[in-house]
Amino acid sequence: MDNNTNQPTPQNIMQIGTAFWPSKVLLTAVKFELFTLLASQKSMTGAEIKKALSFQATDRHVYDFLDLLTGLGFLIRDGIWDTAKYSNSVDTDTFLDKNKPSYIGGILEMANDRLFRFWADLDEALLSGKPQNELKHSGKSMFEELYSDSARLKQFIHAMSGISVGNFMALANQFDFSPYKTLCDVGGAAGVLSIQVAKHNPHMSCTTLDLPAVETIAKETIAAQGMSDKVKTGSVDFFTDEFPKADVITMGMILHDWDLENKKMLIKKAYNALPEGGAFIAVEAIIDDERKKNVFGLSMSLNMLIEFGVAFDFTGADFESWVKEAGFKKVTIMPLAGPASAAIAIK
Known part of the structure; x- marks a missing residue:
């Protein structure tokens, strides 16, 4: 008899509890248009990416960022450390290259620029029953704020298109x-x-x-x-x-x-x-x-x-x-x- 059957494990708790880590890594890569850059260059070294995106972090932390994206399946890596060449996965090359009509990154751009911070106040939303977005911070509703800024409105519209296409x-x-x-x-x-x-x-x-x-x-x-x-x-x-x-x-x-x-x-x-x-x-x-x-x-x-x-x-x-x-x-x-x-x- 397997004594480990139905034994409690913290794996799912920890995976979900820290899920904002890989989420923010992906959202940051989209913000910096990393996948668009790699689509245009086919493959790049860590040093080339660091220079192109003006990262000031240490080389090790840049590799941490790129290797985590690799581990998550968003990049493909050939080699390691200084010899590594990074390229897009099939999915990111298809859906996260801004120059392709199949781009769906608009919703991720909005998640990074708006929702990530607002969701930090979910506890307050549940306690108060009130919105935690622009209305809370400026007194204007989400739609009022969006329609007052053409660039943000366009981002929102393309985000909705990306999530629904x-x-x-x-x-x-x-x-x-x-x-x-x-x-x-x-x-x-x-x-x-x-x-x-x-x-x-x-x-x-x-x-x-x-x-x-x-x-x-x-x-x-x-x-x-x-x-x-x-x-x-x-x-x-x-x-x-x-x-x-x-x-x-x-x-x-x-x-x-x-x-x-x-x-x-x-x-x-x-x-x-x-x-x-x-x-x-x-x-x-x-x-x-x-x-x-x-x-x-x-x-x-x-x-x-x-x-x-x-x-x-x-x-x-x-x-x-x-x-x-x-x-x-x-x-x-x-x-x-x-x-x-x-x-x-x-x-």
Whole structure:
């Protein structure tokens, strides 16, 4: 009999308790655009990287940084110490090179510049129930702060695009758009969802809607993807405007930004804009109904506490109850990329 079966071990406790160490290492590498640099040079020595990035730390600590990135699977190393040549892994070369359209580092840039520090106050958020972001420090909400600074707004928009592009690609391929002709993406940010649906479903006429300051960013993104003739833009204010009529209404990472009252308001506006048989699709990190498996979704819900205080992520069962209350007849949950799903309601 194995006496070690089910014996307690501190391994998971220590791994999770110190997880901010490797997290900050990756976020710092993204901040310094290390992976973009290596993509352009193919491979570099530690000394070359130190010079290129103007590091003033000792050689040993620079090697600690690079070798930890290697141990975590983000870099490939040939040799050791002074003889080592570092290059990107397949994943970092694909997703963390700023010069590639597959770049998803925007969310990591925002995690480093904003969320890392705000999450240090999770304890205060739980005690107070109040946001721990810009609102706490300046008296202005996150969105007020973002919209007052065009550079930060663009970073936020691209961060949302980076975290969602895989989900939108999966939706565009997995959902049957053949019965429909028009799509309106409400809160469409850079227009990535509409771009992906139009690319993979040429018969669809897609429109992405957001506030005027964001519409400018969407136009740039759509043009850069060569999709200006396929995807249109427009402006909308959730709280004052009704949604335009469309066969499909989508919202990508929108519902979780709001409290229950506003979630239901947005769902009802989507219902009113759809024809019979029309589809409302919410792409979110849908939490499993048992609230045990989707750790990312639960973490994102705590992030909504940090950001807004009253906002939260939700389960498929939650979504079904809200949309059926609004009048929708049929609900399905379609798994997408990683921890995300499409919650689909048919009118």
